[in-house]
Amino acid sequence: MPELPEVEVTRRRLAPRMVGRTVQRVVTTTDSYFFLTKPAVLKRQLPGRQITDLFRLGKYLLAELNDSSRLMLHLGMTGQLFLAGSTSPRLLSSTARSSLSPTRQLKFKRDTHTHLMLEFSDGDPAIFFRDVRKFGKVLLLEPGRSDRRLDRLGVDALSSTGDQLFQASRKRSIATKSLLLDQSVLAGVGNIYADEALYLAGVRPTRRAARLSRRDCDALVAALQRVMLRSIETGGSSISDYVAPDGSDGGYQDERWVYARTKMPCQKCGASIRRIVIGQRSTHYCPSCQR
DNA sequence: ATCTGTCCCTGGACGC
DNA sequence: TGCGTCCAGGGACAGA
Numbered sequence: 494m495p496e497l498p499e500v501e502v503t504r505r506r507l508a509p510r511m512v513g514r515t516v517q518r519v520v521t522t523t524d525s526y527f528f529l530t531k532p533a534v535l536k537r538q539l540p541g542r543q544i545t546d547l548f549r550l551g552k553y554l555l556a557e558l559n560d561s562s563r564l565m566l567h568l569g570m571t572g573q574l575f576l577a578g579s580t581s582p583r584l585l586s587s588t589a590r591s592s593l594s595p596t597r598q599l600k601f602k603r604d605t606h607t608h609l610m611l612e613f614s615d616g617d618p619a620i621f622f623r624d625v626r627k628f629g630k631v632l633l634l635e636p637g638r639s640d641r642r643l644d645r646l647g648v649d650a651l652s653s654t655g656d657q658l659f660q661a662s663r664k665r666s667i668a669t670k671s672l673l674l675d676q677s678v679l680a681g682v683g684n685i686y687a688d689e690a691l692y693l694a695g696v697r698p699t700r701r702a703a704r705l706s707r708r709d710c711d712a713l714v715a716a717l718q719r720v721m722l723r724s725i726e727t728g729g730s731s732i733s734d735y736v737a738p739d740g741s742d743g744g745y746q747d748e749r750w751v752y753a754r755t756k757m758p759c760q761k762c763g764a765s766i767r768r769i770v771i772g773q774r775s776t777h778y779c780p781s782c783q784r
Numbered sequence: 785a786t787c788t789g790t791c792c793c794t795g796g797a798c799g800c
Numbered sequence: 801t802g803c804g805t806c807c808a809g810g811g812a813c814a815g816a
Contacts, residue, residue, distance in 0.1 A: 494809070526792060552810080570809050571794085586795085606794090626793045628810060642811085667787070676811080684809070733808085773789075774809065 495568035497650055497681030498724035499735050499743065500552050503574050506738045508547040510576060510618060511556065515543040517614040520603070527608050527624060529565075529632035538633060539564070539611070551646045551680030561636040565643070569628030571734045575601070577618040579740030583731070584623065601740070625734070646680040651718060653679050655711030662702040662710065669705060670698035671772045673713070682717060685730055685752045688777045690716040692751045697783040698776045699769070723748065751777040 495503070516539045521532035528535075546557035554574070556564040568574065573584065584601045601621065603610060609622035609631055622631070634640060648657055661678045662669075672678060673687040682690075691698045693716035696709055705713075729735055729743030732753060736742060750760060755768040759779040769776050 496810095567810085569793095569811085624793095625795070626809085628793070630811095665786085671787090674810085772787095775807095 494570050494683060494685065494733065495572060495729075495735055496552060496683030496686055496721075497549075498686070498721050498745065499729035500549055500554060500568065500681070501725050502729045502737055502743065503568075504547055504549050504554055507554075507574060507576075507620070510738070511544045511547055511620065513544065514613040514615065514617055516540050516611055518612040520610040520612070522605065522608045525608075525627055527627045527629055527631065529630050535609070535631070535633060538562075550643055551649065551676055552683070553643060553646075563634040565630070565632040565634055565640065566622065567630040567642075569624060569626065569630065571626045572622065572624040572629035573734060573736055574620065574622050575736060575738045575740055576620060577601070579621075579736070579738070581736045581740035581742070583734055583736045583742075584740060645677045647676065647678045648680065650679040650681040650686075650714075651721060653714055653717075655707065655714045658714050659705065659707050659710035662705045665702035667702055668698060668771050669696055669700045669702050669713075670774070670776050672702040673717075674772070674774065679714075679717070681721075684774050684776075685732070685749070686717060686720050686724070688752045689720045689750055692716075692778060692783060693720065695783055698771055698778050720745075751779060753777065 519536045519539050521535060524532055543559040544556050545559050548555050552567060554566040558564065579601050586604065603621065606625045607621050607623045611620045632640060658679065662672055665672060670687055670691065673682050690713055694709065694712035696713060724730060724745035727744035727748065728737055728741065730745040731742035732746050751766050754766045754777060757766050759766055759782060762779065762781050764779055764781040766777055767780050
């Protein structure tokens with residue numbers, strides 16, 4: 494699922510294809526939970542505006558426009574942002590996939606899950622936003638307007654410090670795993686990298702946050718940054734739906750230590766990786782390396 | 785203020 | 801083969 498590294502890879506690869514372009518036409522599906530700004534408003538308001546920057550806040554992508562409005566995009570669980578012309582089996586429904594001969598890769602064609610398409614005036618490849626489960630979000634922020642989702646974000650996980658995590662953990666009775674997933678504490682951390690960081694820091698995900706030492710917090714933040722930077726380097730994690738903007742898979746899923754490795758041996762000690770549920774989220778850890 | 789549980793959505797896995 | 805059931809999970813929200 495798209496977390497900070499996947500969103501950052503998307504941003505880096507999309508920016509050169511978006512910044513400086515002027516939106517010409519907007520195509521959407523019908524109004525739904527996905528559209529925080531109604532499709533009709535996007536279609537009316539966006540054409541003619543030029544994208545001047547593409548930046549990231551936590552897991553949110555923000556396209557800055559030349560009238561100081563901003564288009565906020567969130568990939569949710571299954572969101573995919575990619576360029577016209579991309580090919581990937583992950584971009585196709587299972588029926589479309591099975592009708593393909595193995596040697597043939599069809600270029601992506603807009604389907605019922607493709608909720609937003611931006612076309613540009615200079616004929617450059619259009620941008621597609623596809624999201625099967627519709628947990629993603631699109632919101633147009635007019636100049637000077639903000640949104641609670643953004644206002645609530647804590648410090649970006651890549652620039653956070655152990656001391657910030659330590660301060661935020663005081664008097665908190667929740668599990669450390671839940672604290673790491675709290676976007677108002679560290680923005681950008683999701684289920685995969687929380688589990689990976691807890692493993693590398695040797696911290697049991699169930700440990701009450703208030704029982705973390707300053708040293709634990711330093712180790713957790715260092716581990717988070719290590720796995721996230723490495724994931725960005727390898728193009729993110731393609732475990733279920735994530736693809737980069739050109740349709741290519743990431744590589745970090747092949748390097749992960751514990752996430753979705755239930756019952757497989759720990760790569761450090763050989764113990765069997767355990768899966769439990771914390772706050773309705775599946776959580777993976779090594780019972781022997783993490784205390 | 786903090787915490788927990790519920791809900792949104794759809795496709796894939798699994799059992800019969 | 802085909803159907804029903806369960807599960808995945810980011811984040812907003814309600815209620816304790």
